[in-house]
Amino acid sequence: MKKAMFIWNPSSGKEKAADYKDFAEKTLIEMGYEADTRETTGPGDATHFAEEACENSYDLVVAMGGDGTINEAVSGLAEKQHEPLFGLVPIGTVNDFARALGISLDPEEAIEGLKTGREKRVDIGKVGDRYFMNILAIGEIAESTYEVDAEQKTKLGAFAYFVEGVKAVASDEVTTFVIEHDHGRWEGEAKLVLVALTNSVGGFEKLAPEALTDDGLLHLYIVENAALPAFARMATALVRGKFEKDPAVQAIHTTRVSIRTSEPLSCNIDGDEGSTTPFDIEIMPSHIRAIVPGETD
Incomplete structure (x- = not known):
C-alpha cells in the first residue's frame, strides 16, 4: 500500500486546524494511502517529519498549516534523494504558496483537491542552509x-x-x-x-x-x-x-x-x-x- 505522511499544525488557522484533521486523514485513506499523521508541537517539527518521510520512501507528504509550516515541510523535502509528492492545505494567516499554486484557500476544498490534482514541479530558493x-x-x-x-x-x-x-x-x-x-x-x-x-x-x-x-x-x-x-x-x-x-x-x-x-x-x-x-x-x-x-x- 502507498504511504502518505500528513503533517498538521494545531495552532494554524486561528487554531481551527483540528476541525479538518479527521477529514484529511479520511481523504488520504480513500485515495489508497496508509496515512501516518504527525502533529507539530514546536519549530522545526514539520521539517524533521518531512525528512523522515524522505528517508522512509513515503509516496506523499501533505502539510496543513500556514506559510511557516509549509516552509518547514518543503525544507525537509529539499535536496533529498527520494522525492515524495507534496500536497498542502492552507490554513494560516496569509497562505501565499497556496495562492500562487491556485490551491483553494478553503481547507476542505483544498483537501478534496488532493484527489483530482496533478503534479507540477516548482522552484524553491536557498539562502545558506535555509529554503x-x-x-x-x-x-x-x-x-x-x-x-x-x-x-x-x-x-x-x-x-x-x-x-x-x-x-x-x-x-x-x-x-x-x-x-x-x-x-x-x-x-x-x-x-x-x-x-x-x-x-x-x-x-x-x-x-x-x-x-x-x-x-x-x-x-x-x-x-x-x-x-x-x-x-x-x-x-x-x-x-x-x-x-x-x-x-x-x-x-x-x-x-x-x-x-x-x-x-x-x-x-x-x-x-x-x-x-x-x-x-x-x-x-x-x-x-x-x-x-x-x-x-x-
Whole structure:
C-alpha cells in the first residue's frame, strides 16, 4: 500500500486546524494511502517529519498549516534523494504558496483537491542552509514583522503585519545595501529588499505579476529610501499590479543574488526570521513535486 505522511499544525488557522484533521486523514485513506499523521508541537517539527518521510520512501507528504509550516515541510523535502509528492492545505494567516499554486484557500476544498490534482514541479530558493518558496525580505520593514506574535495573528490576521509595517515605514532608519545579481551590481540606501519566487507576497497577488512558480528566476525588488507619501504611492501601485513600475522601486529578474549591508540585518524567510547578512541566494528550479489543481475544460 502507498504511504502518505500528513503533517498538521494545531495552532494554524486561528487554531481551527483540528476541525479538518479527521477529514484529511479520511481523504488520504480513500485515495489508497496508509496515512501516518504527525502533529507539530514546536519549530522545526514539520521539517524533521518531512525528512523522515524522505528517508522512509513515503509516496506523499501533505502539510496543513500556514506559510511557516509549509516552509518547514518543503525544507525537509529539499535536496533529498527520494522525492515524495507534496500536497498542502492552507490554513494560516496569509497562505501565499497556496495562492500562487491556485490551491483553494478553503481547507476542505483544498483537501478534496488532493484527489483530482496533478503534479507540477516548482522552484524553491536557498539562502545558506535555509529554503523558501515565497519570499525573502530584508530591511526594517521586514524586521518589523517579528513583532507580530501568535496572539496578534490569531486576533488580527494579516492586518497585524500591516500595523507593524506602517510603524517601520515612519522610522528614520535606513541601511546601505550592496547587491550583486546576474546583470550587475546595485549599491545605495534602501528601506526594503524583496526576493520573490511567486506572484503572491503577503497576500498581495500582484506584487510580482510576472513571477511563475516554475520560471527558474528570483524576482528582486529594491525599495529605495523614500518619504512616507512615496510609500503610500507604492501601496497603490502594489494593489494595481504596477509595483515594479514605481520610480522608487528597482526590479531585477535573476538566478542569483548576493546581499551585503552596512550593518548586519536578519532576513525574513516566508514569514519567519532567517539568516543574517551577508548572504547569497540561489534558485533551485523545478525542485519540489507539488500537487496543484487539475486542468479544467
